[in-house]
Amino acid sequence: MNMMRHLNVPNADVELVFNLLKQNCWHANDMLIHASDNGNYRLIPLNDNFPAEPSREFLEYEIINCEGKPDTRVDPNWLNHLSKLIKKQIFNKYIQLWPSSHEFIGDMMIVRIDEEILKFSSQIAQAKLEAHPKLRLVMSDGGVLGVLRIRELKIIGVREGNKLILQNIPTNLRNTKVIVKESGREILCDPSKAYFSTKLQTERQETLLFAKKLHDLLGRKINVCDPFCGVGPALASLLSEKNLVDNLLASDLNPDAIEILFENLTKWDKKSYTSLSKNLQWLYHDRLVGVADAIDVSSNENYIGKWDLLIINLPHRTLELLPKLLPLLDTNSPSLIRGRVVVEESNIDSINKKLNLILPNILHGSKKPELQIKRDYSSKLRLCSFEAWLE
Ligand SMILES: C[S@@+](CC[C@H](N)C(=O)[O-])C[C@H]1O[C@@H](n2cnc3c(N)ncnc32)[C@H](O)[C@@H]1O
Incomplete structure (x- = not known):
């Protein structure tokens, strides 16, 4: 047994x-x-x-x-499939390098492939497609790049009916815009055009809990500001919660992200939004949405001093931008900042001190903001998050 x-x-x-x-x-x-x-x-x-x-x-x-009940339908271990596609000696030579993890985004898979074994991308894609019968498309991940934090993705294999295509993949099979289901909500995304990560699901669930706590503390609906919103995944669960969100500011520098955000908001907010990307503006009396640089948003006197919950998800710039974003908060009542930071583990103590210097007015009775390690970003860097309850 x-x-x-x-x-x-x-x-x-x-x-x-x-x-x-x-x-x-x-x-x-x-x-x-x-x-x-x-x-x-x-x-x-x-x-x-x-x-x-x-x-x-x-x-x-x-x-x-x-x-346990073994799944005998298809061998789900992709390495078993790969071992049949590559000579034994070569397979064994790179045994440490074959990717040990991947990320599913809808019916697509993103896999990081070490440079040394990039030449086997087609075999990797084939093995992944064989091991996961519902998988439609496999992409290799060159990492998150540039200001817009878009992943450098390359399609290395697709399934069309019973056929696997690994070379010269036709344009009509290269669709990377998919719906991801998260906690019963549907999020439309296109990782080749705008940042999106399924790995932040737990983070988003925590944000929802904090938002509810803030709602209870204020005794009213909260005003939410997400100036690095991407396609808006953090807003999916907040907007689905009845009587939680009052006014919303959702903006991003990436017009493609905003275009997808409009499609998402049409579903989550049960209001219609334009299908084309627009600069930040009030689209409804309680919805301020569009393309904008967060720095410009935080220096526009029409937008500052209005928000109870500020979400900052630009981890490599959070500390630099935090002081500039503070004016967005409504200082007439308690507020909350939910942020993410990439740091070297050895620097966490000093960053915590810095955070507390930038945010002096902590809400009476709440803990000082402190970085919590969420996962490894690289061998030295850690991805951390923090929440700061402010007076
Ligand atoms: C790490 S992604 C997070 C996106 C989204 N919040 C999520 O969780 O999926 C950071 C986002 O910030 C946007 N961004 C980068 N610099 C910006 C700026 N100066 N102003 C506004 N958005 C910016 C990028 O386009 C990207 O969508």
């Missing part, structure tokens, strides 16, 4: 929990999710990497040790 740990999750939470496990590579992907005895729960198989002491988001779910 193949006994293994499973997470016992109510049917309604399965998608959310499964996505969280997938992001952390903690689910046993060669095993099936199956129903519990009473049918009200699903048992999600866990692999050996799932920590003995699970993190916060998993604490409410029971861990059950029971027999």
Whole structure:
């Protein structure tokens, strides 16, 4: 018998929990999710990497040790497929370099390929497509680049019906605009045109919790400002929450991101938005949306002093921009900044001090803002987030 740990999750939470496990590579992907005895729960198989002491988001779910059900439909281990496409000697030579992780965005996969094995991109794409029958398109990831933080992506394989195409991929099969489901909400994105990451899902759920806390503290709907909004993923859950958001400022420097944001807002906000990108303007009495440089937004006297929640997601510039963005906050009542920062781990203490110098007026009774490491950004750098409750 193949006994293994499973997470016992109510049917309604399965998608959310499964996505969280997938992001952390903690689910046993060669095993099936199956129903519990009473049918009200699903048992999600866990692999050996799932920590003995699970993190916060998993604490409410029971861990059950029971027999795993192998997924015999297709071999989900892409390396087994790859090993059949590449000579054994070469496969073994690069065994440490074959990509160990990937990111699913809708029915597409993004995979980082080490430069030394770029010449095997087609075989990697083929193996990934064979191992994941629902996958439509595979892209290699050259990293997030430039001011607009767009990933350098190259399509290396697609599926058309039963056929896999790995060379000279026709234009009509190169669609990278997809819908991603996150906590029951649909987010339209196009990672080749605007920044988007599924890895920030937990971050967005935390932001929602903080927003609700701020709403309760103020005793009214909150005014939300997201001046680096991209296609707007942080706003999906905030806007879906009834009576949470009053006024909204959503802007970004990237016109393509704003065009997709308009499509998203049309769905989330249940109002129609134009299909073409526009400069920042009031599109409704409570919706200030469009293309803008955050620096210009924060120096426009029509927009400053109005916002309760400020979201800053431009991690490599947060500290530099933070002082300039502060005037956006409404100082008549408590407010909250939710930010992300990329730092060297050894610098975290000094950055915390700097943060507290920039933000002196912490709300009485709340903790001083402190960077929390969320994940590795590179071998030395860490991606951190913080929240600052201000007086
Ligand atoms: C890391 S992405 C985050 C996007 C979005 N908030 C998300 O979570 O998917 C940073 C965004 O900031 C935008 N950006 C960069 N510099 C900017 C600036 N000076 N003013 C406004 N937006 C800017 C980029 O175009 C990009 O969409």
